[in-house]
Amino acid sequence: MTVGSVLVTGGAGYIGSFTALALLEADYEVVIVDNLYSSSEECINRIELISGKRPQYHRLDTTNEAALDKVFDAHPDIDSVIHFAALKAVGESGEIPLEYYRVNVHGTICLLRSMTRHNVTNIVFSSSATVYGDATRFGNMIPIPEHCSTGPTNPYGRTKSVSEMTITDHVEAQRNNAKKEGKSGDQWNAALLRYFNPAGSHPSGVMGEDPQGTSYNLLPLLAQVAVGMREKLLVFGDDYASKDGTAIRDYIHILDLAAGHLTALKYLLDHHPGVRAWNLGTGKGSTVYDMIKAFSHVGGRDLPYQVVGRRAGDVLNLTANSKRANEELSGR
Ligand code: NAD
Ligand code: WQD
Numbered sequence: 280m281t282v283g284s285v286l287v288t289g290g291a292g293y294i295g296s297f298t299a300l301a302l303l304e305a306d307y308e309v310v311i312v313d314n315l316y317s318s319s320e321e322c323i324n325r326i327e328l329i330s331g332k333r334p335q336y337h338r339l340d341t342t343n344e345a346a347l348d349k350v351f352d353a354h355p356d357i358d359s360v361i362h363f364a365a366l367k368a369v370g371e372s373g374e375i376p377l378e379y380y381r382v383n384v385h386g387t388i389c390l391l392r393s394m395t396r397h398n399v400t401n402i403v404f405s406s407s408a409t410v411y412g413d414a415t416r417f418g419n420m421i422p423i424p425e426h427c428s429t430g431p432t433n434p435y436g437r438t439k440s441v442s443e444m445t446i447t448d449h450v451e452a453q454r455n456n457a458k459k460e461g462k463s464g465d466q467w468n469a470a471l472l473r474y475f476n477p478a479g480s481h482p483s484g485v486m487g488e489d490p491q492g493t494s495y496n497l498l499p500l501l502a503q504v505a506v507g508m509r510e511k512l513l514v515f516g517d518d519y520a521s522k523d524g525t526a527i528r529d530y531i532h533i534l535d536l537a538a539g540h541l542t543a544l545k546y547l548l549d550h551h552p553g554v555r556a557w558n559l560g561t562g563k564g565s566t567v568y569d570m571i572k573a574f575s576h577v578g579g580r581d582l583p584y585q586v587v588g589r590r591a592g593d594v595l596n597l598t599a600n601s602k603r604a605n606e607e608l609s610g611r
Pocket of ligand 2: 367406407495496497498500513514515516527590597
């Protein structure tokens with residue numbers, strides 16, 4: 280028996296595929312839509328290999344509203360959406376910002392419009408710690424709580440902030456309109472999940488982070504050094520005000536991150552909060568050197584690295600205050 284039916288946009292990607300897997304394992308019916316821009320259909324096979332269930336899959340672009348309509352028409356049981364589909368390379372977003380706004384913001388608008396037409400009223404959105412920008416600019420806000428004011432420092436981050444605002448405005452308008460019609464108004468709900476740094480693979484080794492093309496993130500690069508695909512890791516700066524001079528991030532395991540989506544969805548369905556933001560991080564910061572040491576320890580050899588200058592746009596510390604998620608989402 281299924282417990283609900285969820286549309287997962289971007290479900291062939293890294294975080295989407297782990298969440299689709301977690302949903303199937305929890306007996307949800309899963310419909311994935313993805314245009315395979317940065318992923319492959321092989322991912323659907325891997326999800327089936329682990330879960331024993333094959334998610335339904337439609338290849339489509341989320342900016343194609345008519346195609347989204349067809350999916351909702353074909354799956355009238357869908358009652359919620361988890362929206363991952365987006366472009367996510369910070370550097371690239373500075374080179375082709377219009378493409379980032381088209382896919383990330385316009386794609387979200389198309390999805391909301393299609394959901395509205397089909398009376399699907401619960402959405403979990405992939406946001407990012409990037410929306411906070413430098414959380415130290417108004418005094419020390421580390422670890423970062425959800426009420427920290429946002430101030431993204433790159434176009435990618437701004438598309439996430441604008442998408443959060445678009446979703447918030449739409450949900451509030453729909454709730455107000457329903458109230459004017461004498462209804463309870465609690466039908467529309469949204470979770471804004473601000474991920475810190477997702478990391479890790481499935482214990483089976485069957486699924487993991489498999490970026491197509493060049494990766495710029497620490498974890499896939501470290502993995503490439505560990506397996507000999509890359510000669511060494513370039514460490515971006517050892518002159519930060521941290522215990523060892525390297526920058527601090529909050530690395531959250533992908534299985535925990537995926538589980539967070541299920542609990543956030545359940546919270547929406549149980550509590551009808553309107554719009555609620557949650558940080559998904561561990562609350563524990565690790566430096567780049569901590570990560571190199573951890574990888575070296577597990578891999579049984581010291582991984583080669585070279586310190587180079589700071590990367591433009593990087594901040595010293597992005598660590599979550601995870602109190603809200605711990606109190607409201609854990610154990611659900
Ligand atoms: P990913 O690139 O692995 O997955 C994104 C998926 O969306 C891919 O399968 C891609 O093919 C698909 N996609 C892209 N554009 C699409 C479109 N127009 N129509 C349909 N499908 C489309 O990335 P990920 O790391 O799994 O990230 C998932 C979400 O989480 C994104 O919204 C990203 O911005 C957000 N996020 C990621 C991180 C991270 O470090 N990985 C951190 C914070 C937030
Ligand atoms: C982590 C740390 C680097 C590569 C980015 C996005 C953010 C979110 C997660 C989507 C930093 C250092 C890295 C390398 C290094 N994504 N590093 N050498 O920058 O914290 O966040 O991904 O929403 O929006 O900005 O992650 O993995 O790139 O870097 O020293 O070759 O590793 O300086 O301190 P980041 P990252």
